[in-house]
Amino acid sequence: MLARRSALESECRKGYVIGRTVSVTAGLETSTPEYAPLTYRMHDREESDMSDDSSLLKIAQASLITGSATITVSVLSLAKSKTIALLQGTDGIGLLGQFTSFQSLLGGIAALGLSLGLIKYVSQHFQAGDHAQVRRFWSSAVTLTIVSSIVVMASMLIFAGPVSRVLVGNDSGVLYVRIVSLSVPLFALSTLYNGLINGARAIKSLAAMAVTGALGSLVIAAPAVYYLGKDGVIVQLALSALTLVFINFAVARRVFGRWQVSAKVADFGRREAGMLLKFGMFSLTTTLLIPAVMLFTQTFVIKTEGVSENGLFQAAWALFWLYIGFATASFSTYIFPTMSATESVGDLTRQVDNSLRFLTVMTTPVSCAIVLFPTQILGILYTSEFSGAATLLQILAIATCFRVLSLPMAFAYVAKGHLKEYLLFEVSWHAIFMGIVVAALAQTGIVVIGVATLTAYAVYSALAMALGRRIVGVRYSSRNMMSFALSLTVLVITLAAYLMVDYSAIPIGVAGIAMWFLATTRREERQWLKSHVLRLGKG
DSSP: OHHHHHHHHHHHHHTOOOSEEOOTTSOOOOSSGGGOOEEOOOOSHHHHHTHHHHHHHHHHHHHHHHHHHHHHHHHHHHHHHHHHHHHHHHHHHHHHHHHHHHHHHHHHHHHTTHHHHHHHHHHHHHHHTOHHHHHHHHHHHHHHHHHHHHHHHHHHHHTHHHHHHHHHSSGGGHHHHHHHHHTHHHHHHHHHHHHHHHHTTOHHHHHHHHHHHHHHHHHHHHHHHHHHTHHHHHHHHHHHHHHHHHHHHHHHHHHHGGGTOOOOGGGOOHHHHHHHHHHHHHHHHHHHHHHHHHHHHHHHHHHHHOHHHHHHHHHHHHHHHHHHHHHHHHHHHHHHHHHHHOOSHHHHHHHHHHHHHHHHHHHHHHHHHHHHOHHHHHHHHSOGGGGGGHHHHHHHHHHHHHHHHHHHHHHHHHHTTOHHHHHHHHHHHHHHHHHHHHHHHHHHTTHHHHHHHHHHHHHHHHHHHHHHHHHTOOOOOHHHHHHHHHHHHHHHHHHHHHHHHGGGGHHHHHHHHHHHHHHHSOHHHHHHHHHHHHHHHHO
């Protein structure tokens, strides 16, 4: 036991073992640091004196792998978008956004929202060493997904004409609808594989899957669009889904091969299927809301403003979600299972508070840079033709503040099983968003989409925090709320200065960020952060 304790402590000091904080005597079924879901709780003076910051360090450590992968995926995705923008302009980007949302919507329906439940149950049984049960949950999920995928695919093939008229206003997209429909089973299975690997806490494997998939999509997209034109924009969606399934299958086979975890219909379990479906129905509803609402928004923009304006909207929206995705995905692999395993309200509150601190520090300087240089960012990542989306991108950068404010509290609701309340928040966000867009798009143009996003997240955050104390038992600290308020103020002042004096606003933004950082951190924290960042870089 002493040898095992020493080994765990050694691994944790190196920063290799990241995940839930549990007793050092807990069972450890994995054999390599990549799959280990445990973290040893340090007791030396430095760590105990900075317990909250230690949690921040754990989040940062878990973010190194996923954050690096997210950056790489973002660069590859932007390279793909820029390629399509250069070859097909705003119309190509608009078409890509429309049918990507369509594919996501169909794939989400076909996957039945099982991925989140798969993460939960695979993690639980994998850690306990019950590999037979992991097989049953996985096989049950695959069987359900295959059946639902066939139903969805057949329905879309039959009704391709009416669907095309909804998506593009005429029958010119019938072939596109059918091509995307054929990719639905592949897209749905890719989602399941992601849940399986995530449940095993194989962070390196998750990162490898994401990067390889994005690289494969870029390699496929360039020649497809070059030789097939606009048709290639749709063809590459189907080919990318096929490539991703092969990549995910290969990674999953490597991770689970030693425990013989494979999908066999014979391993289908009615009890396991029922558990997955019960958890999946809530997940399916929230998962489908975003692609459904985006599909509606894109269609409404096309009918109201035209395909080119939809391309501008897609450019700004894609950057917004790439940015948000980096900020959140880089730590969510760690923080969600950590919150799920936390039993005391005090520990959960610290996790929620530390998550908000981490996200605020991570996003505020970047949001300020987006506010100051929107045209340059769009020009570099797309072309100068997309400068018309600059104002929308700036407002979305400010909306990021409220997205960050809502996210840790939303994680707490899901982690503790308050799915009905979480669903209420999600439905409220989308209802407010659509209401504002429908009411004002024709009068104000696509800029109103940024206003709708900001307003919806502000209401979402207010609801989550107002009910958080009573339902989940947690709330943000006054210090964190002050940091949020200062961050929002700096961004609003920077945007106002930009609109009035253009690039003379740069010193205002830089000074504002510096003042925000100094006002919301203590001297010893800044010294501690500096020393640990250096150590983190070496690790």
